[in-house]
Amino acid sequence: MRVLVVAEHNDGAINPSTSKTLSCVAELTSLGSDLLVMGNNSALAEQAARFQNVDSVLYMGNEIFEHQIAAVMSPVIAKIAQDYDCVLCPSTTFGRDLMPRIAAALNVGQITDIMNVVAPRIFKRPIYAGNAIQTIEIQDNVKIAATVRLASYKEVETNNQATIKNVELPEIELPSHTRFLRIESEATERPDLQVASVVVSGGRAFGSSENFELLYSLADKLGAAVGASRAAVDAGYVPNDMQVGQTGKIISPDLYIAFGISGAIQHLAGIKDAGTIVAVNKDADAPIFEIADFGIVADLFEFIPEFLAKLG
Amino acid sequence: MEKILVCLKRVVDYNVKIRIKPDETDVVTEGVKMSINPFDEIALEEALRIKESGQANEVIIVSVGPEDCQQQLRTGLAMGADRAILVEHSENTEPLTVAKLLHQIVQQEQPELILLGKQAIDDDCNQTGQMLAELCSYSQATYASKLSVGSNSLEVTREVDQGLETLEIDLPAIVTVDLRLNDPRYVKLPDIMKAKKKSLDVINPNDLKISMDPFFKVISVTAPPPRESGIKLSDAGELFDALKAKGLVD
Incomplete structure (x- = not known):
């Protein structure tokens, strides 16, 4: 099976989501994959060549790909994909925006959120916010177009030296109907939520954005990423990109500590794959205690300073 | 603009x-409360607000599914949509097939703007809107959290993993x-009464000449493995010791 993976990149670096997607390749084939990098920075190709499970990096350097506009990328990818049996993207907002356009251009159905490859044409994927698992089979001789669920895969090693091939932009008409205006994101030195091994998360119980500082100091102590519940985002305490849950980010850290989060179903859907879940909540009946490995009924404003003191 | 088309999916209510x-072929939907997919309901609300602000003349809603979808379309009409179309099909329909059917409706109705939810809360596929955009060769903006209508374009703010991205897209x-x-x-209640008089056209997918054959076979639907109870x-001291014993802190 010939597999093409489409790389995601941000701020001049390959996103770790790409690395996790390459991990899924090993379940499909032992032959590796070609990694397509569409961007405007050849350093991306060099970084991409170090990932395991990559045979060749296909680098298509062009400024039109700088902001990774799905409608501009999809016709090009669909053309390149003619030579492959399978096209994969990470199931991030990038991949989910893009892959359905590729699938439609190829006239094939798409598999969203591969969590396990049972056999090369049989896949498991979550439905109903992870409350059920669907096992589906795609017909023979149909190209596979799929996104890979990050919480189900680890990053690959980066000790490879894949060949870099510069690929010309095919001669097809590309749309000009979409213009990137801006992106607003919080600059942070902390690890990326979707790949961090430790995540600490806060809910509405924090009461204000100032009070989240307490959580940030704990995160810095633990080298953790910081997440939040939908309620905390909706209350304006933290930006949307920190939201953990079905409608935010689905994560799988080794350790997840939730403070003042009651545990709405949609939040739990985002953390079910965490290794160890800790919940600290004043309400002893909070649903999050039902899935927590360690639960502590306590006021987070008293608990966090005590825990920080223990960490030394 | 003249027309906005909003696509609605009938799904198991989000509170269920x-x-x-027991035979692990699907989830139980018989006797279960069904509703408009919540994200699609937000799409319809946005269309109605655009119309009420004087920037559009007509809001049309469309669904693909069994006869019972008429209930959700009537709800959409009661919310304020002007008329409804049901492409009636009793089997589950895959997103690409839905997109192809919608593409036919788009060609007939020629809406300037098409709004959908970012995903349906049943199959969580997150595909139909983007597939439709590719089939129509239209611009797209997914995960919209803010939308402003210009004369020939839209400015859309999107909730993406990196933060908030704003695109300008042509109609x-x-x-x-x-x-x-x-x-x-x-x-x-009065709106529900009024909605009964609004037009709801039922279309047979065969008339749209789109193959309804699936790409996928569902082998099973099973419960996820449960987490062991904790x-x-x-206090903080006990947690520190427990995490240290597992090698998670030091």
Whole structure:
């Protein structure tokens, strides 16, 4: 099976989501994959060549790909994909925006959120916010177009030296109907939520954005990423990109500590794959205690300073 | 603009705790409360607000599914949509097939703007809007949390993993909406009565000449493995010791 993976990149670096997607390749084939990098920075190709499970990096350097506009990328990818049996993207907002356009251009159905490859044409994927698992089979001789669920895969090693091939932009008409205006994101030195091994998360119980500082100091102590519940985002305490849950980010850290989060179903859907879940909540009946490995009924404003003191 | 088309999917209500059928072929939907997919409801609310602000003349709603979808379309009409179309099909329909059917409706109706939810809360596929955009060769903006209508374009703010991205897209366009775009209105009784008189066309998919054959076969639908129940600890010291024992802190 010939597999093409489409790389995601941000701020001049390959996103770790790409690395996790390459991990899924090993379940499909032992032959590796070609990694397509569409961007405007050849350093991306060099970084991409170090990932395991990559045979060749296909680098298509062009400024039109700088902001990774799905409608501009999809016709090009669909053309390149003619030579492959399978096209994969990470199931991030990038991949989910893009892959359905590729699938439609190829006239094939798409598999969203591969969590396990049972056999090369049989896949498991979550439905109903992870409350059920669907096992589906795609017909023979149909190209596979799929996104890979990050919480189900680890990053690959980066000790490879894949060949870099510069690929010309095919001669097809590309749309000009979409213009990137801006992106607003919080600059942070902390690890990326979707790949961090430790995540600490806060809910509405924090009461204000100032009070989240307490959580940030704990995160810095633990080298953790910081997440939040939908309620905390909706209350304006933290930006949307920190939201953990079905409608935010689905994560799988080794350790997840939730403070003042009651545990709405949609939040739990985002953390079910965490290794160890800790919940600290004043309400002893909070649903999050039902899935927590360690639960502590306590006021987070008293608990966090005590825990920080223990960490030394 | 003249027309906005909003696509609605009938799904198990978001408050229902789903149950898996004993034969593991699907989840139980018989006798279960069904509703408009919540993200699609937000899409309809946005269309109605655009119309009410004088920037559009007509809001058309469309669904693909069994006869019972008429209930959800009537709800959409009661919310304020002008007319409805049901492409009636009793089997589950895959997103690409739905997109192809919708593509036919788009060609017939020629809407300038098409709004859908970012995903359906049943199959969580997150595909239909983007597939439709590709089939129509239209611009798209997914995960919209803010939308402003210009004369020939839209400015759309999208909730992406890195933060908030703003795109300018030319009409005709397809926008899929996220949770924070708006809070949908409640339907009032007089509106339900009025909705009964609005037009609801039922179309046979065979008339649209689209193959309904699936790409996928569902082998099983099963419950996820449960997490083992945990233990209660009394304070920060006990947590520190428990995490240290597992090698998670030092």
